[in-house]
Amino acid sequence: MQCKGCYKKEEQGYCLKCRKKLFEKLRVQPVLSFPAPVASNLNNYKEHTKLLSISGVQLKYSLFLREKELALTNTDGHFILKPIPPVAHLKHVESVPENEHLTMQIASQVFGIRTAENAIVYFPDGTPAYITKRFDLRPEGGKYQQEDFAQLTNRSNESHGEYFKYDGTYEEMGQLIKKYVAAAMPALETFFNLVVFNYIFSNSDAHLKNFSLMRLDSGEYTLTPAYDLMCTQIHTVNESDTALDLYQGWMESPYYSQYGYYGRVDFEELAKRLSLQEMRYKRIIEMFNQKQDLVLQMIESSFLKEELKLMYKNHFLERLSRIQ
Template sequence: MVAGTKTSEDDHLTILLAVGADTIGDVRVIPEGLEPEASAPAFDPDAPMPSLRALFDSVAGPQSMDVDVAGLPGVQGKVSAEMYSSPVTTTRGAAILKLAPPNRFPRLVENENFFMSVAETCGLVIPRRHVITDDKGVSGLLVERFDRDGGRRLAQEDACQINGLYPSSKYRMKTETVLASLAATVERGGGSARQAALELVRLTVYSYVIGNGDLHGKNYSIHQSKHGLWSVTPAYDLLCTQPYMSWNDPMALTFYGRNNRWTRDHVLDSSARHALPRKAVVRVVDDVCAGVRAAAGDVGSVGFDDMTTARLQAFLEERCVELTR
């Protein structure tokens, strides 16, 4: 953004104005005296696409594809930090366009699309999305924005915001803090704290089973529906990070002291501390494991090589065994 706006790193207002017109939720930051404008569609997802990378640069700012995000201060060496994401308006409506960095993290887009689909079979609410491919064979994931209802913007807050933390603290939170704070906020907003906590447990368990080491504080969110009540948002940024991290990527946040080697009793006992009925949590764990096991045979569709595919299948089965025995 500094390069794109031709400013300095300490000119925070210019940088904020460059990104503030289309932020998550119902907050906008625009220059004084200007009226908020609706964005014109940038492209038609159903039409042939010459270059997704060129499109991304046009909507995300100059030189955006050349920035090494891993080198930015405060950014951790996690896979999700490497994915390029930008809001974009299409002929279908508002969306997030996600692209993998060139020549790094193979099949990242296909990986996320696959495990988002599996999540839906495991009982998670997932935003509409589909993979688009340009004329050069580059794939992108187009995710429909759930903080938009036509032209209306819906309020949304993640766990860092709810707890008054800067984004750089997203890996320094605890899962139990996330569950308690978001559930309590949902209840104050007219929703059900118990239902919210149970949905967050489902998201946490699913991420553990698929080996998603990127479930940090900004990937847990709640939002206000068009009817005014608060609830947990659809799940997002779900993928298996293990193939890119030498099959040794622990959970981003601990859950009562553990970020790896969970057991069924650990999940059940930890969830009980949030006043969740044991039977309900058992049903969540069993639903997740059953859904992942049913999909494991199709993991080859992600497009990894045969060795990686076989290891991923074995990894998923091992995680399911951990939580069912």
């Protein structure tokens, strides 16, 4: 058996380290005590809606820890529960929770990216769901003020139309980090690392709302932990490689013009525009090549079925070849 949080070998459930991170050390069981959402609850849910992305179809429920059990709640939830999206047109839809879990674990365990804490849970019928712990709650109660990059740039459905989340560049987001975050340089490196990560792991849904700044008690802004990371290409077809363009003028990139996708030089161009030091950004890009074996091992130990492990690996290796 493996820990349902970090994949380490464990008798059952979650290892102590994961229980500390997620459940105040309590021995929470990985099987929930309430049933999976059923179709009758979700009348006509999004089935006929034009779909751009996975984020638009994922239902989220709020959970809190009641003694040693996770229970649904309307208020004061400490966890977000994301079951299998109730839609038929996503490919391999039943593996969405395990895909998100794996991608988040790779980000945190292999690449040291600060992520929202997360794990896999199961409904009594055995179907998996993804849970993640909220990071916007203050220990003493109440919430930290948090704004995503659509809010920071005043983009909304009303002002920029229904695709507002995809309207912008990562370069522009970096300029906002420079403007708002006091310790801008480490935040820009973290942000750049995450943009490269999303590319390498075929997350085409890293749009403006999937990055946020949080206001600390000191009044300073900081990047929130990463969330909603997933290899979306497994579930969708003909999606563009990135949710946003890398930088203004990307169409003139000689590499892009030749190959039809971004390569290492394009990420280096983005890093330069974010004023990152050459040694630092080269090291970040190089890390993706160096950690190849660790990534492959983690995919292997994940809860994805064999067929999807192979797909996940192939997507990863194909993207990796683009930044060599």
